[in-house]
Amino acid sequence: MSDQNPSESVLVFPCRFPIKAMGLADEHFEGLVIEIVSRHARRPVEADVSARLSSGGKWVSVTLTVEAESRAQLDAIYCDLTAHESIVWVI
Structure with a gap:
């Protein structure tokens, strides 16, 4: 059992933080994830975004690294x- 208070964070802000979202492979999915994240953080540059198709090509994961200011x-x-209904999971 942890003695750490759940409201305490091991992150020190500001920090670079990767966010990964997965959904059905669609030509608009990457743009959707970028648009949603950009509501809360500076729009990521191309180098901070990567997308990867599943081996069967049905799913795509998009990873964005943002400059996080707070929890x-x-x-x-x-x-x-x-x-969002198009996003299956987020880590």
Whole structure:
């Protein structure tokens, strides 16, 4: 059992933080993820975004690295991503 308070973070802000979202492979999925994350963080540059198709080509994962300013900002990004019907999971 951990003695750490759940409200305490091991992250030190600001920090670079990767966010990965997965959904059905679609030509618009990467843009969708970028648009949602950009509501809360500076729009990522191309070098901070990568996409990878599953071996069968049905799924795509998009990873964005953002400059996170706070835990609240990350929570808002995760809430918006998980609320979208096209996004299956977020880590």
